[in-house]
Amino acid sequence: MNILELKDISKIYGSVKALQNINLQVSQGEWLAIMGPSGSGKSTMINIIGCMDKPSNGSVILDGANISKESAKSLTNVRRDKIGLIFQQFHMINYLTALENVMVAQYYHSMPDEKEALQALERVGLGDRAKHLPSQLSGGEQQRVCIARALINYPKLILADEPTGNLDETNEGIVLDIFKQLHKEGITIIVVTHDPEVAEEAQRTVVLEHGRVARIVPNKE
Amino acid sequence: MDNKPLTTVNLSVKNLKRNPFRTAGLIFLVSLFAFTLFGGTVLSKSLENGMNNLSKRMGADILAVPYGYEADIQSALLRGEPSTFYFDAGITEKVKGVEGVKDVSPQLYIATLNAGCCAYPLQLIGFEPKTDFIIQPWLTNSLDHLLGDGEIVVGNSINAEAGQKLKFFDRTFLVVARLDKTGMGFDTSVFMNLSTANQVARDSERLKAHPVAENENLISSVMIKIENGYDVKDVANNILQAYAKESVHVVVTKNMLSDISGNLRGLTAYIYILAGVLWVLAVSVLLVVFSVTLNGRKREFGIFRTLGAPRNKLVKLILCESSLISLFGTVAGIVAAALVVFPFSTYIASLVGLPYLQPSYATVFVVAAMSFLLSFLAGPLASAYFAIKIGGFEIYTVMRENE
Known part of the structure; x- marks a missing residue:
């Protein structure tokens, strides 16, 4: 069963065609990597899959619902309920502790549950850093907090934009191990990356060039 | 864990605490306005009251005094x-x-x-x-x-x-x-x-x-x-x-009172002009500060949006922050004015040299309520435009700014 389906997706900014006729299916529980040079349309694709923008043409089917014509308000609800976002720059709220950074996602989703948020931090190995502010955490630890935050509302899809781009080798390994674990648990993961080693961890790699799908490469099982 | 539950108010308080000097400065600005408005109005009402009392109960029409x-x-x-x-x-x-x-x-x-x-x-x-x-x-x-x-x-x-x-x-x-x-x-x-x-x-x-x-x-x-x-x-x-x-000279009390009334009107006008200038100043400074800080916080609001915060919750968060600044400033200003105007009323009366009679508690309450309202509005008014505007940005763009 597909959790995500892109049908003839195009995105046009004035005279610039950022995406052209993208067709892609992502199965439930699949780990997919998206690669491509700068300007290939990766960011636009993340925007559309992450419900932060709408396509100019085509349909986006997420969890069985066509969301391509939804209002911005509805897209916010879809994003909140079905997608967990992880960014290269971590993007923690710097005046909130690690625990509060996780709880803030619960707050905007439904209701903060401190015990559950703490369990999410423990799951990424940061139970003892719950009271620390972002400035007191290393880059790898911050990214793990963001993974905990992305997971806290049980999303259907984890969308990660260069999640290891700012990490050293050790922390990259820790983050990828977490992703492997999530994949084993059946969570769908889409990772946008420049790093072939990260892409190789996925089941398939979609390569974008000039706003089009250039090729889809199956990776090791 | 002893965390307070996350609410809009708690998030606002945490952010205000993060910048204690900026927060204190903004609170001081609002308090200055509230102080001037409340203190000045009580002063002006006291003088008006004193004047009315004097003209009502003066008794003599003419005073004969040595030349x-x-x-x-x-x-x-x-x-x-x-x-x-x-x-x-x-x-x-x-x-x-x-x-x-x-x-x-x-x-x-x-x-x-x-x-x-x-x-x-x-x-x-x-x-x-x-x-x-x-x-x-x-x-x-x-x-x-x-x-x-x-x-x-x-x-x-x-x-x-x-x-x-x-x-x-x-x-x-x-x-x-x-x-x-x-x-x-x-x-x-x-x-x-x-x-x-x-x-x-x-x-x-x-x-x-x-x-x-x-x-x-x-x-x-x-x-x-x-x-x-x-x-x-x-x-x-x-x-x-x-x-x-x-060597007998006369003072017509009616003339004396109208002279005092003239002085009083001048003083009252001065107080209200000062309060007006301070209000405009307070709103303008708050407008500039909120504009700068809210622009600098786009990334933070972007994070909230990716986590599913609807625009109205961000508007609420920003208005809550500015309202808290206004609230603390207003209360501080009114309390400070009350601590100056009431205990030192005799000294103030001797300084201004005009009849001075403190208004009734009911009048003081009404003045306090009006001062509170006007001072309190300064913060939310100054942040309203940016609060509404801030929800309209492109989330992904602001998240990737400075990358």
Whole structure:
């Protein structure tokens, strides 16, 4: 069963065609990597899959619902309920502790549950850093907090934009191990990356060039 | 864990705490406005009240004083400043004979050095209880007898009650009554009959020569009430024509009051202009600061949006922050103004030199409520535009800014 389906997706900014006729299916529980040079349309694709923008043409089917014509308000609800976002720059709220950074996602989703948020931090190995502010955490630890935050509302899809781009080798390994674990648990993961080693961890790699799908490469099982 | 539950208010408080200096600065700005508005309005209302009270209960239409002491009688009446000026007591009867004069009552002003009751020199006012129509209407409790020798009546701000004794120049006097709050110089004056006032003047001779001790036939002023149907200016002119050559001058109380009213209007206008300028300043500075800081926080709002925060929750968050700043500033400003205006009302009254009578609690409450409302609105108003605008950005773009 597909959790995500892109049908003839195009995105046009004035005279610039950022995406052209993208067709892609992502199965439930699949780990997919998206690669491509700068300007290939990766960011636009993340925007559309992450419900932060709408396509100019085509349909986006997420969890069985066509969301391509939804209002911005509805897209916010879809994003909140079905997608967990992880960014290269971590993007923690710097005046909130690690625990509060996780709880803030619960707050905007439904209701903060401190015990559950703490369990999410423990799951990424940061139970003892719950009271620390972002400035007191290393880059790898911050990214793990963001993974905990992305997971806290049980999303259907984890969308990660260069999640290891700012990490050293050790922390990259820790983050990828977490992703492997999530994949084993059946969570769908889409990772946008420049790093072939990260892409190789996925089941398939979609390569974008000039706003089009250039090729889809199956990776090791 | 001892975390407070995450709410819009808690998130706002956490962010305000993150920038303590900026937050304190903004709170100070709002408090400055609230202080000026509340303090200034109470001050202005007190002066207006004092003025109304004075014109309602002044009693005399004309004051006869020695030539050259027109300003001194105003100081004595309005501010209770110890004044000493004298002319012959026979003027009282002479003035009574002028056409249009209905009642006359003499007063004698004697300044003390320091008295046991007070830390500053007092104005002692001798008056004739039989003819007086100025002092006695202000008594809080009516006297069952005419003020006798050795008995005194104290102004409302003098720290003494009926039955207590006060000492002036080593002589003890019995307080028999207290005046209502007048808002003018009477509040800090002590009243006695003319013979007692003469006695005080003689007692003061031990320290310094006193003209009244040398000549008991002196008074300081004559309070004059005119007959119905006469024009006060005509009667004043009649007195001047008849007795100017005996160094008698007149002050028409209506004119004196209109001069004070003019000063009061100027002061009130100044207070409200200052409050208006401060309000515009406060809103403008808040507008600039919110604009800069909210622009700098786009990434933070972007994170909230990716986590599913709807636009209205961000608007709520920003308005909550600015409202908290306004709330703390407003409360601080009003409390600070109250701590200055109420305990130091006597000092303020002496500084401004105008009749000063604090308004009722109900009026103070209304002024506080209005000041609160206007001051409180400054923050949310200044942030409203940016609060609405901030939700409209492209989430992914602001998230990737500076990458």
